[in-house]
Amino acid sequence: MSTPASETLPASARVGREEDRVFLLVVDETEELGAAIRYACIRARRTGGRLALLYAYDLELDFQHFVSVGRLMEQEARAEAETIIKRHALDITRESGRVPEIFVRKGNRREELFKLVKEHPEISVLVLGSAPGAKPGPLVEAVTGKYAGKIGIPVTVVPGDLTPAEIDRFSR
Numbered sequence: 202m203s204t205p206a207s208e209t210l211p212a213s214a215r216v217g218r219e220e221d222r223v224f225l226l227v228v229d230e231t232e233e234l235g236a237a238i239r240y241a242c243i244r245a246r247r248t249g250g251r252l253a254l255l256y257a258y259d260l261e262l263d264f265q266h267f268v269s270v271g272r273l274m275e276q277e278a279r280a281e282a283e284t285i286i287k288r289h290a291l292d293i294t295r296e297s298g299r300v301p302e303i304f305v306r307k308g309n310r311r312e313e314l315f316k317l318v319k320e321h322p323e324i325s326v327l328v329l330g331s332a333p334g335a336k337p338g339p340l341v342e343a344v345t346g347k348y349a350g351k352i353g354i355p356v357t358v359v360p361g362d363l364t365p366a367e368i369d370r371f372s373r
Contacts, residue, residue: 222250223302223324224281226293227314228286229256233361235329236368238289240359241328242296243372252293256286257313258280278296279305311343318352326355333362 228234245252258278260271282305288302294302306313318324327344331337337358338343344356359368 202308213227221323222248222326223321224326225253225255225318225324226289226301226326226328227255227257227310228289229310230285231332231338231361233338233359234289235330236359236361236363237330238293238373239296239365241266241369242293243369244326244328245297245299247373250325252297253304253321254286254290254293254301255304255306255314255317256282257306257308257310258282259307259309260290275307279307301308311340311348314340314362315348315352316368318354324354326357327352328357328359330361331358333360 222245224245226234226237226241241252244250258281260275260278286303286305288305290301304317308316314327318327329338329341329344331341336342341358344352345358363371
């Protein structure tokens with residue numbers, strides 16, 4: 202059995218190939234995440250791409266005198282983050298047919314997103330859901346406003362109020 206030509210090429214020569222695309226979703230508890238997930242799953246399925254999930258949690262701890270309490274709060278926050286991201290990973294696996302890569306990080310969501318993209322050059326597209334109304338959400342505002350162009354990868358913003366049929370039509 203021979204090895205496909207794409208597997209014998211160095212990674213730098215494969216960049217940009219459809220089947221090498223990694224669609225990154227930032228997981229949170231917003232309603233618009235559902236639209237972003239559906240869009241990314243369809244695109245990954247149609248292109249042979251993969252999905253990755255990032256969940257960043259941030260704790261504002263000022264327990265200098267109660268270190269054990271702070272540690273317990275952090276453990277609980279991490280456990281909750283892992284539960285949330287695993288739930289979405291199961292849905293994504295069913296929808297896309299592939300198990301997504303999972304990243305759980307402690308820190309500011311935007312900062313951790315930018316770090317992750319820099320650390321993992323295989324991530325090729327960021328998919329975000331936009332909240333309906335005047336405020337699309339902090340990450341959408343960041344990557345389309347003050348930090349526009351600084352993430353270094355294309356960003357797809359999916360309106361969070363699209364119906365599944367509309368998402369199917371637009372993700373071709």
